[in-house]
Amino acid sequence: MRVTRRCGGRAYISGMRPQDILLPTAAGLCCKPGGFHIDPVRPVERAVITHGHSDHARAGHGAVLATQETLDMMRLRYGENFAGSTQAIRYGEEIRLGDVTVKFHPAGHVLGSAQIAVSCKDTCIVASGDYKDAPDPTCAPFELVPCDVFITEATFGLPVFRHGDASDEVKKLLSSVALFPERAHLVGAYSLGKAQRVIALLRAAGYDAAIYLHGAMETITHYYQSRGIELGELRPAKGVKKAALAGTITLAPPSATSDLWTRRFPDPVTAFASGWMRVRARARQRGVELPLVISDHADWDGLTATIDATGAGEIWVTHGQEDALVHWCRSKGLKAQPLDLVGYGDEEESETPIQDEAEA
C-alpha cells in the first residue's frame, strides 16, 4: 500500500498570508489551497515537480505535474509506473489547481527545469527549485519572474562561490589533454545536466573528437540528443582497448572516477566538473587532479542578483548555505527566513553507478 499525504481543506480566501499558500512540511513544500506538494521527498497524492534530479523528482506519487522533459526523465529513471498519473505543462502555461494558479517558467538549471509560480488572489510566490542565471546551451535560459515571495535555493550561498566563465574551465581541460596526450582524461559530472553541458561546452570550444561515456551516462545523454541538443559523436567507454583511450575524454558519474572502473584507462587524469571545485579542500578531499568549476546552480553573485531583481519583499531560503544568504537579505532590508526542508542536496549522494560498470 502506498502511503500518501494529502494537502487538504479549503483555504480562507481573504487576508491571506504567504504561509497560508505554501508551507514547509515533512513531505516537502505543501500548497494547502492548491492541494499539492512541490518536489515532495515522500510519496504524496499530488506532486508538482521542478526538475528531474532525483532529490527533487521521486517515484511513487499519485499524480505528477511537470514539464514534458522532466516527466520523460522520471520515466527513464524509474520506469513507466513511476506515478499514478502524469500531466505535462509547457513553460508559460497556466493551470488552475484548487484555489491557486500555477505557472511554469524556465529555471536554466537542466533540460526541462522550471520555476513554479503559485498565485492566489494578489499574492505570487515563486518556488524556483534549483536554478542558474549563467548561459547553458543544453536548456532554456533562466527567466526572471517578478513576485512577492521568492523561494531560493542556497547550494552555493557563500560569497566564496563565484563560478566564473564555464568555457574557461573547459579550456583548462583541453590544454591538459594537449599537454598529456598519452593519458586519458576522466571527467566526473552528474549524469543529468552537467555531463551534457560539459559535452556541449567542449563542442563549442571546437573539440570535435569522439567523447566517451560511462554506461550510467548513456540513457540521459541520448535523451538530450533526442530533444535536439547537438552533442557530436559519443561512444561508450565500455569495451574500448586501454591504449585506444589515450588522449581521449570520458565522462563518468563522480562516484566512478575513483573506483575500479578507472583501471581500464591509461594513467587517467581525474577531473571533476562542479561548483564545489572552487574550494581546494573539497577538491583535494576527493582526490581530484583537475578541478573544473562548472556548476548548474547560481553562484553567490547570481543568487543575490536574482533575489534583487525579482522585486520580492520576502525571501525564503532552502537547501544549502541558508545562514549567509538570509543574513545578506536582511542586510538589504528584505524579510528573509530559512525554510527547514530536508532531503535536498547533491544528486550525487543518491546516485549509484550501474553495477556491472562499477565492478568491471
Place this chain on the structure above:
Amino acid sequence: MNRFAELLDRLAYEPGRNNKLRLITGYFREVGDPDRGYALAALTGALSFKHAKPALVRELIAARTDEVLFGLSYDYVGDLSETVALMWPKAAMAAHNNPPPPSLTEVVTTLRTLGKTELPKQLERWLDELDETGRWALLKLVTGALRIGISARLAKTAAAALGDKDPHEVELIWPGLAPPYLDLFAWLEGRGEKPVNRDPAPFRPVMLAHAIEDSDFAALDPSDYIAEWKWDGIRVQAVAGRDDRGHITARLYSRTGEDITGSFPDLMPSLRLPGAIDGELLILREGRVQSFNVLQQRLNRKVVSPKLIKEFPIHLRAYDLLGDDENDLRELPFAERRERLETFVKKLDDSRIDLSPTVPFTSWEALTAARADPASAGAGDDADAVEGVMLKRRDALYLPGRPKGQWWKWKRDPHIIDAVLMYAQRGHGKRSSYYSDYTFGVWTEGETGDELVPVGKAYFGFTDEELLQIDRFVRRNTTEKFGPVRHVVHESDKGLVLEVAFEGLQRSPRHKSGVAMRFPRISRLRWDKPPREADRLETLEKMLKAEAAEIEV
C-alpha cells in the same frame, strides 16, 4: 601573475613527479623572460622580500566585506588566503578603468622595493586586477606561505629539461645564478654560453650507492674494495672556498644540493680550510654518536636557538674529499682521495670534524661478521648509530648520480614484526582506485582482554601482485567505511597478518600505542598466520631504549 597562478594551482593537485615536471617545463617553454625566471625563483625559494602578515590581509578584507559573511566563508574554506582570494569584491572603479593584471615580474620587483606603508594600497590594487587563482597565488606569495609540494631540485630539473640538459649541470652552476636567470634560460635555449659558477663554495653533485644483494658478492673481489661504516645521520657536503678578496666562504649542502648552512651555524667556523668534504651530519654527546631520533630535533629548524646548539651539538664525520683548496679531486681514485682526506682532517684539527674509520676486512665472511656486530669491529660505543656498511671500489672516481658497480651500501637487517591490517585507505594518482595505504596494529591487553592497537602506517614494500591481493582482501572484508577509509576485519581468527619491516622505533605521545616506526614497509603477506599469532606491543616496547629521554634532555 595569472599564468603563474594557474601553474601553481595545477601543481598543487598533481601527485605525479613526472607530470609535475611536464607542467613546469611547459610553463617555462610558454612564458617568456623575465617572468619565468621569477617563477623559477619562487619555486626554488630564491625570492626574498619582506612578507606581509596575515593580519594585514584580514584588514583588507574587513574593509571590503560584511563581517558575518566573511566569518561564515572562512569557516567553510578554512584557509585565510583562499577565502580572501575567492570572496574579494572587486572595486567598482576597476570595471571601467580596467588596468591589466600585474605580471609576476611586476609583483616581485615591486615587493622588493615597496615601503611598508605602501604595501596595503598596492595589495588592494593587485587584488582588484587579478582573478581568483591569481589572488590566491599572490596572497600565498606575499605571506610567504607558498607550499605546493615542489622541491627546489624538481624545479631545477624542469628547467634543465627545457634544454635537454642534465639537472646536475644546472645544479653545478646554480650558486652563481640570480633571478630572473636570463643567462640560464639563454643557455638552455641554445642562445647563449653556459653560465660560469663564480661561487667560491659551490655544490658538487653527489655520488650515490646501489643496495647490494646477496647474489652480487660472488662477482666481487674483496681486495678491490674499501669498507666503512654507514652512519645513521644526514649525508651532507661541507664546502669552503676563498672569494675574490681571499676571505673564506663556507656552506653546507644537503645531498640534493639544498643550502642548509643557516640551520647549522655552529658547524660553520670549523670549515676553515678551502675544500669540499662529503660526510655525515651527526649529533655527538661526550664523543658518542647519538641516534637519528636525536639528530631529528635539529632538522628543518628555521630558528636555531643557543639552547638547541648546546643540547644538540652538531658534528661532521668525513667520508670523502672532493676538493682540496684549488684542486678538484673528483677525477682521482677513491683510495687516493681517502689519503688526501686523512691529511686534510688532520690539518683541520677540529673537534667537530673527524674521519669516518674504515672497516678492515679480507673476506666477505669477515665483513659479514663486522656488519652483524659493529661494536666489536671498531665502532665501539657508536655501534647503535651504524646503519650498515659501505663498500667503495678503491679505483672509483667520484661520479655524480648512481654509477653501476662503484659504491655499494649494505644495510643492517631491518627490524621485523608481524602486525594485523586494521584500516585501509585509497592511494593517490595511479593508485587512486586501490586501497594501498595500510594501518596495522599489534596486540595489547585492553580493558576487556586483548585488543589491537595501531602502531604504524605503510604504503609500499609490496609487489604489484601483492597490492592486487590486498586490495581484493580489503574490499571483501570491509566492516565499516569512513569516507576514504575502510575498517578491515581484524579479529583473533579473522584478518590479514602483514610482516612489517622498519628501521627504528621512537616514543610518540601522538600515537595511542606510544610508539612510532621509522621507514615502515610491508615486507611479506602472512596469509598463513592467524591474527592472534601476530606480535604484541610489549615486543616493541622492549626494542625502545631510553631514546625519548635523550631527546628531551
